Amino acid sequence: MDLKEKLMTKIGLLGAGRIGQVHARAVSSVPSAQLVAVADPMPTAAEALRDTYGCEIRTIAQIRDSADIDAVIICTPTDTHADLIEDFARAGKAIFCEKPVDLDLSRVKACLKVVDEMKATLMVGFQRRFDPDFQALRAEIDAGHIGEVEMVTLISRDPGAPPYDYIERSGGIFRDMMIHDFDVARWMLGEEVETVQAAGSVLTDPEIGNRGDFDSANAILRTASGKQCTISNSRRATFGYDQRIEVHGSGGSVAADNHHQSRVTLANGAGYTRPPLLDFFMTRYIAAYAAEIEHFVACLNSGQTPRTSGYDGLMSLALAEAALESARTGQAVRPADLLSRS
Template sequence: MRVGLLGAGRIGKVHAQAISSHPESALVAVSDAFEKNAQALAEGYGCQVRSSDEIIADSSIDAVLIATPTDTHSDLIEAAARSGKAVLCEKPVDLSLERAHACLANVGEKAASIMIGFNRRFDPSFGALKTAIDAGEIGKTELLSITSFDPAPPPVEYIKVSGGLFRDMMIHDFDMANFIMGQAPVSVSATGSSVVDPAIGAAGDFDTAVVTLSYADGRIAVIKNSRRAVYGYDQRVEVLGSGGLLQAQNMLENTVVKSTAEGVCSAKPTYFFLERYMPAYKAEWTAFVEAVQGKSKMPVNLYDGVAALAMAEAATRSAHSGQPVKMVDVLEESERREAV
């Protein structure tokens, strides 16, 4: 499968490695708004530097991976879909839920064959937890808890264009909740504050947040996010069921445990997402290749991407209003705006 990569930044480099290391895909072209970034990546992987439009228009290229800034995602998804290419696009679909709904409508039946990059679904530990749930190993799921703490906040300049914590950071956890619980919630209640960096609050965003998701059948999910955990990248999932408990713990820097008269200690969690989720990115790409080859369904499609973005929109509204937000109200309002 001949692949064009749109975006040669930090995450683009991760995807370039996954594409090139797969035996059934080849990276043939790369584009980036900063030509030096594209040139450096192209030299490392022996591919061409071309514009995004040229890559999308090239009939010899089978698929594109979109790793550009979020405000370009919907336009590039639509253009690639029109050209008949398979698409894997980094999250989120867009910063605007209305624009994401328009994208969904514009690609039509191709929506189910477009993949959104929620790589955490492909983490081996989270995948094993989901398999155990589906096998009924802890009975009926009742309470889900997701912890997602970054080691340090990003620059405020990034915060200002990120779309906010719920769209930029917690959106991964919204998708994880949908993945584990098997459906979307009916209401979202969020509380957010800025206690890590006052500049983040001054920029209109939160750096610390807790969200409660309520489901039609009475189940509950709780998501905790922080932009700062001084001990490393904290990524844990816990599910309580009628017949027991499942936990996916942190990946540690090493497995050495020291036990002395003073106490017991072990290594810290891996530092950040590149160390923690590199195997997941490779597994994600493999799943995409297999879906394009017709061996399986697209595991995370455009509908999933819009669903997670709708939850982020609901959480943002709730955090600012202090009131729970019904998902049906968010979706109906977005669809009305998109129709206008």
């Protein structure tokens, strides 16, 4: 093993599904990281990654016990996350875990306690924080170009709803979809949310309601100092994957536009038409996913704390719980109450 290899961060990937493949590609593009092993119960999925990236296939337990693995990327089903984080924290590995840590607040709290005790590095995957446009937007705020942040407007719409069984397992629109907006809201507000008001509806597909979820939801977040954020979500958008942030401050506003399929405009008798938006989160956030893993590896090398920690995962989940309760009761809910209760 030469010096260069010694300095490489050696990574194991747990789960070779859709998002696992995204992360494998991201690892391959980080010069100081190496995908050493992949684990997946589906042999063909693991083999595909092995053939593309030249890594080994191992079991999760083997990866945990491998001396040549520094860090893992957890892309397994949600209900395995907390256990795996604890296992790998105890095994001394650094951990990148797809959100959420768990759907249950107290389980998340218990898991983070283990992470803390083991002094493990845990990064939770909120890729929007690593999107170049959103980072450019945040940089305008940090540069003081809009003064004090006052009002944040987030609009996120998916091109279509996920499968019904995913909806049942995911914890619903607030916990699987709006949770990304909650994380962005916390990033933009720069202050914890004190109260959440939310409303949910079933407008796109009655079966979503039958499964106990909403498909359309709005929320208002308010911090102690009075900063506010509105979030609007829909499971349906015929024009693509709609992802917008606007932050209004005392000195101005800053907004990030969507990603269209091209920069071409067609003009004719029907008007001036730009193409629809990119319609898949992996295409839309391809640069963000790469930058996220690059950040994770850079943190391991530098000892820096990742920008999206287990605490961020916990707080966004608390906002999701609060929003769900508010949508059901009509009352403003304090996430801090839910956290102390759990």
